[in-house]
Amino acid sequence: MGLFDFASNLGKKLFGSNEDPAEEIQKHIESDNPGIEGLSVTVEDGVASVSGSAKDQAAFEKAILMAGNVQGIKEVKADSLQLMDNTALNVEYYTIQAGDSLWAIAQKHLGNGNDYTKIFEANKEVIKDPDLIYPGQKIRIPVGE
Template structure:
């Protein structure tokens, strides 16, 4: 998963640019709708959130990274220290950055050729997208194959 880049000035505002509790606020944000991570630790410095912990599966790891990255003032997320069980299945996914004018219907049409499959995208991002009608430009989501 390496290092993910995000738009620094876009996303949910949890803290100011000089907030000393930024790491704790990011951690609380992730655990609010826990995607399947335990023993989560977050460090934050110079716009980079570094995450560690134990993830139930690949999707949990990806959602944890996306939850951290879709926060205002976070421009990079380092998720290499998020571990997976040895027997974890590998799911092929793509990542997509929401563009101005996008809807999940439009994104589903683009990736699946059928707008009705927007629910698959919503379900794959349930912790990241709270309401399928409330997505915003710059938000990153996962698109299962």
């Protein structure tokens, strides 16, 4: 599973059968806007397409993660999401497993469990509470910082 593929049966439940998935996902991203201008979201057959302008790599990745970590979304296409600053960041992506905690993930990937706050800060638009993560959720892990 790559950054753009997600487990559609897991994730945050944002919409019901009577709501427009694209509208709800767009509201979700805009509520904690990671740095996207001119955001537009469409959803068809579990595939969310995100367009607009991302101020940097982190904003680009967070918008994709926010859209993809929604129940019912199996893939996110970002072909029309323009990256304004091409400065590359050194990040890894991790799919949370049953029994994981941010502390354990930090210990494994950053070498120090106390660095869980770095993971939380790198995902604050994706993770609202560091104690409430769920299996299947995809996150960014900043490395080398």
